[in-house]
Amino acid sequence: MAPNPIATNPNAITVEHLSKRYGTTLAVDDISFTVPAGATLGLLGGNGAGKTTTIALLLGILIPTTGSLHVLGHDMARDRFAALARMNFSSPYVALPSRLSVAENLRVYGHLYDVPHIGQRIAELSRELDLDEFLHRPAGQLSAGQKTRVALAKALINRPDVLLLDEPTASLDPDTGDWVRGVMERYRAESGCTILLASHNMDEVERLCDNVVMLKRGRIVDQGSPAELLVRYGREDMVEVFLDIARDRRQAAEAAL
Amino acid sequence: MKASTRRIWGMMYRHLALYRRSWPRLLELAYWPVLQMCIWGFTASYLAARMGNPVAVAAGALLGGVLLWEVALRSQMGVAIGFLEELWSRNLGHVFVSPLRPWELVAALIGMSMIRMLVGVVPAILLAWALYAYNLFALGPILVLFFANLMIMGWWVALGVVSLILRHGAGAEALAWSVLFGLTPFSAVFYPVAVLPAALRPVALALPSAHVFEGMRAVLLHNEIAWNHMAWAVGLNVAWTLAAALVFARQFRAARVRGALLSIGE
Numbered sequence: 001m002a003p004n005p006i007a008t009n010p011n012a013i014t015v016e017h018l019s020k021r022y023g024t025t026l027a028v029d030d031i032s033f034t035v036p037a038g039a040t041l042g043l044l045g046g047n048g049a050g051k052t053t054t055i056a057l058l059l060g061i062l063i064p065t066t067g068s069l070h071v072l073g074h075d076m077a078r079d080r081f082a083a084l085a086r087m088n089f090s091s092p093y094v095a096l097p098s099r100l101s102v103a104e105n106l107r108v109y110g111h112l113y114d115v116p117h118i119g120q121r122i123a124e125l126s127r128e129l130d131l132d133e134f135l136h137r138p139a140g141q142l143s144a145g146q147k148t149r150v151a152l153a154k155a156l157i158n159r160p161d162v163l164l165l166d167e168p169t170a171s172l173d174p175d176t177g178d179w180v181r182g183v184m185e186r187y188r189a190e191s192g193c194t195i196l197l198a199s200h201n202m203d204e205v206e207r208l209c210d211n212v213v214m215l216k217r218g219r220i221v222d223q224g225s226p227a228e229l230l231v232r233y234g235r236e237d238m239v240e241v242f243l244d245i246a247r248d249r250r251q252a253a254e255a256a257l
Numbered sequence: 258m259k260a261s262t263r264r265i266w267g268m269m270y271r272h273l274a275l276y277r278r279s280w281p282r283l284l285e286l287a288y289w290p291v292l293q294m295c296i297w298g299f300t301a302s303y304l305a306a307r308m309g310n311p312v313a314v315a316a317g318a319l320l321g322g323v324l325l326w327e328v329a330l331r332s333q334m335g336v337a338i339g340f341l342e343e344l345w346s347r348n349l350g351h352v353f354v355s356p357l358r359p360w361e362l363v364a365a366l367i368g369m370s371m372i373r374m375l376v377g378v379v380p381a382i383l384l385a386w387a388l389y390a391y392n393l394f395a396l397g398p399i400l401v402l403f404f405a406n407l408m409i410m411g412w413w414v415a416l417g418v419v420s421l422i423l424r425h426g427a428g429a430e431a432l433a434w435s436v437l438f439g440l441t442p443f444s445a446v447f448y449p450v451a452v453l454p455a456a457l458r459p460v461a462l463a464l465p466s467a468h469v470f471e472g473m474r475a476v477l478l479h480n481e482i483a484w485n486h487m488a489w490a491v492g493l494n495v496a497w498t499l500a501a502a503l504v505f506a507r508q509f510r511a512a513r514v515r516g517a518l519l520s521i522g523e
Contacts, residue, residue, distance in 0.1 A: 022515070022516065053516070056516065056519060059354040060354070060513075061350065061353050061354050061513060061516075061518050061519060062513060062514075062516050062518075062519075063510070063513045063514045081356050081358065084354060084355060084356045085356040087354075089351070089354050091350070093350075094347060094348075094350035094351055094519070095346060095347040095348060096346070096348060096351065097271065097275075097342075097346040097348050098346060099275055099278060099279070099346075100271065100274050100275065100278075101274075104270075104271075104274045107267075107270065108267050108268070108270055108271040108274075109267070109351070109355065110267070111263045111264060111266055111267025111268075111270060112263075112264050112267045112268070112352070112355040112356065112357050113355060113356065114260040114263050114264070114356070138278075154351070
């Protein structure tokens, strides 16, 4: 079992006054939050709320307009590669080379993340994520569910301390989605990994997340644990909470309480 | 193996795996240089047979030009198309959130470009020897300098192309194939710089390739090594490489500001 990634700083992720502007559009507007080491934070919001932008900023593929980001104690503006070696990312919107086999793709990323004994690690992941059947098939010939498993294997190749997942179960059938959530739970329990999860699936959020940040038009409009949010909005599930926030119904909900 | 070397090897492995799976891709590398060699080789043979020894010497210069220019072309395309492969496979989002440094990606693309260039050009060189008894290696050890300078020129031109792709997106893709052809008239591949109009000569002399081909003609026609041209070629390559690296670094950062690395292929 891997130790907790941070001994001295209790937060694996610290975001302070983060903003990202594209021309006249403010995609992320002065947001601040922290994710304690070992916790799972859900990043929720409608399309265009700023979830993917926030993840891209955390990964250093996007430079913020203002604000700061620290991951695993590293300032992402100055020292992002030290953090990136201990992070990983999965998104259905970013592909792996389709003509390479699954094993070749995992080998490439094993090298990029400097994973020792790559062959052994690929065999482990193949066993854990049930990849054996298509390990030597080109990635482009896989079904959506198989691609998700491969994307997850790629995201776990370096046993990350911080995992950023952008809608990992989007477009999956309920069975495969449930299986993916099980894998994430298992990995978190075994490794003490910190997870930041952007999702539209509220069952997933309730099941996996210790805390939730609700984004709307780039701003944080509410945050707390799923249980706290359910009480605050007087709702029975997170879908209703999501709709209240999306449709500015918090005041109405408060009045009804 | 050092972590940095492993990352560079990882990116090279990604491209080598593509060739391992596809013999047409491998064949394509040699196809154009061999075709060029056949067209120009037979043309030169015909002219030499009709017009005698002076033309035979010029025909040798022509063949040498064709072969050496392919070195620059293949080197440039190797880097630029390697980058485009990442863009086409929508893989940049994964590559640039890994610990891979931009310079390591460039190093991997250069490594692949050397392999692609050798696979493309060596068969053409061997064919020239088999069909026309033209031995490029007869140029002597200076050939190493010619090769090195033309490869480096191909790389910095490619870095410029990649910078334009980072700036303008997939719309600049066509430059990966065409940009070096645009420099051919100024590179003195088939004729000396002196043939160009006076106003265009400074443009030619600002390119390392013009000095390499002047050097090649000095060896072939006068049997001497034009060290002054070699010095210019090396100096210009250093200057252009630094300029291209600066432009690439700026455009890479600008792409991170604009968020282009995630959407560039769309």
